Amino acid sequence: MTEREKEILAIIRENPTISQEELAFELGISRSGVAAHIHNLMKKGYIKGKGYIINNPQFISVIGGINIDIVGSPSDELLINNSNPGKINYYLGGAGRNIALALTKLNINTNLISVYGADVNGDRFISDSRKIGFNVDCCERISGYNTSSFIYLEDPTTNFRVGIDDMRILETMTPEFINRYLQRINRSRYCVIDDNLPLETIEHLKKQVSIPMIAKSVSMNKVHKLIPLLEKLELLVLSVDELESLIKALGDNEQDFFEKMRNLVNRGVQNLVIVKKNGNVYFESIEMSYQIDKKVAPEFNINGSTAVLTSTMIWAMLNGHYKMKEIVELGYCGAVTSYLTNDSVFDDLSEELVFHHYEKYFAK
Structure with missing residues (x-):
């Protein structure tokens, strides 16, 4: 939806009987211009019938972090207690932001509910979001805090990696913060969260959210x-x-990897996905177990791959025509797109690209 279409839709919600002439006068544009925008809104499913009846297409609410990843990569083996020549790169990320962005690229209406700082990184997030048409209407700018950030050093030659995160701003996502969006959340098809949220907020969501929930750990x-x-x-x-x-936090002592998966399913998790560092995917539910062992070699940083896997599975679940085995496979094909870039979400992620990988890896 364009900015002008959002503006028109907001006016119509306030005054559903407003005429096109009145809209044109209020917006300072021609009546024919208003008619064109109305036509587009009807084509996109936001308005139906006469009298500007507002149609609410299904959408997803994602509650989680916006983050700046700062990655230092030495040119040679990392030397401790010494300066190391190399590269420092900055990437927009955060599990919540990555999930919401990937859903948007897969043509799912998505509300990201999050916070960012009154700083240069917050400005960068907003600028980038506007450039790519990413909905940030439910993201709040918080004064006195830095935008959440994660800085880490990696040394591929020794598999050494250490990082520090500064995510204090996410503590402002309190139950009171959530309440401002609760009505919107409960009109969603799914509520998706990451565990950057404060514990009290997660407990509040459990009590107040009436729709199915999805979670990705960070x-x-x-x-x-x-x-x-x-x-x-x-x-x-x-x-x-x-x-x-x-x-371990649950106080259980299973030794077998698959027993641990079964434990969580027995505790009520309907569908569980575990992703290994090599990219292999394991799935467990009451009905089935499934493993994807394709060993697609990542070419780049894979930080966003599990977020994209989550989004692609949600996209496939919303479709309603796929069996769970196919949903897991499509999720894997979404994750593979993250191997094509250093960015958390591949710029050209699309439904067509997911299907391309599905044909490549799973079509019989």
């Missing part, structure tokens, strides 16, 4: 916050380390 240090939600999750996406940490 860290083995935060995954324990998802425990209150397990019985409510239609889909949970974890790494192997996050699975280990979650089982």
Whole structure:
């Protein structure tokens, strides 16, 4: 939806009987211009019938982090206690932002509910979002805080990696913050969260959200916050380390990888996906177990791949025509697109590209 179409839709919501002449006068444009915008809004499904009846197409609410990833890569083996020549790159990310962006690229109406700082990185997030047409109407600028950031050093020659995150701004996403968007959330098809949220906010969402929920973890240090939600999750996406940490936080001692997956399903998680570092995907539900072992070699940073996998599975679930095995495979094909770029979400991610990879890896 264009900015002008959003403006017209907002006016119509306030005054559904407004005429095209009145709209033209209020907006300072021609009546024919208004008619063209109305026609486009009807084609896109936002308006139906006469009298400007507002149609509410299904949409997704994503609640989670916006982040700036700062990656330092030395040219040679990393030397401790010494300056290391190399490259420093900045990437827009955050699990919530990545999931919402990937859904948008897959033509799913999406509301990202998040916060960003009154700083240069916050400005960069807004500028980038406007450039690509990404909906940030539910993202709030918070004074006195820096935009969430994660800085890390990586050394591919030794597999050494260490990082520090500054995500204090996400503590402002309190239950009171959520309440401002609760009505919108409960009109969504799914509520998707990451575990950057404060524990009290996750507990509040469990009580107040009446629609199916989906969660993706971002860290083995935060995954324990998802425990209150397990019985409510239609889909949970974890790494192997996050699975280990979650089982430990639950006080269980299963030794077998598959027993740990089964444990979470028995606790109420309807569909569980575990992604290994090599890209292999494991799926578990009450009805089935499934494994994808294609070993597609990543060419770049794969930080956003599990977020895109999550989004692509949601896209396939919304379709309503796919079996769960196919949904997992399509999710994998979405994740593979992240191997094509250093950005968290591939610029050219699309339904067509997902199907292209599906034909390549899974078509019989």
